[in-house]
Amino acid sequence: MKKSIGLLLAVMAVSLVFMSCDDSESYADKLKRERKLVKQLISEKGFVIVNEIPADTIFAENVYYHDKETDIYFNIEDRGDLTLRASKETGSNTKVHCRFDRVRVLGDTTNYGYPASQPMSFMYGIKDTYRASDPEVANYYLTPAYAFPLDYVGEGAVVNLIVPFDEGSTNQQSYYTTLFVQKLRYTKFW
16 A cells, blocks of 8 residues: 555656646746837837827827726727717627738738628627637637727727737637737627
């Protein structure tokens, strides 16, 4: 019995040694890598980062607001029709349809652009309602961060976003990827 317990303890000790030698990246390392990739994008594109949204919500070209709480960056290219605004009030949540022109996964040189036939939708203020006509688009690119600029824009607005993996799609959270979403258009509110 003592030999069995001793053998079990030895096996457990060896297992712990091998588990502690895991070369995988820690969560802190993933965040550090993400910050580096975002800084590279900002530098590459010549973005100017501000910590307050302009009072009139009119952004100069290449000016991005950085929300320190979520780490989302966004720029409003076109505010859309401000008489048609989305509501996230319970019971009157607005259904939002949107499409993007291009998405870039930071750290990857590929730009992905899906045709206009790939609509996405969600109920503003309800996280479990994010849908796309193509499930792959939903898993990879449909993120709750798309709702973030809605307090400042109307139907038809065009925004650009840098979406950290913590605020991202299912795939972003699984693989710790950061997205640069270009020309996200809020095509219809109802």
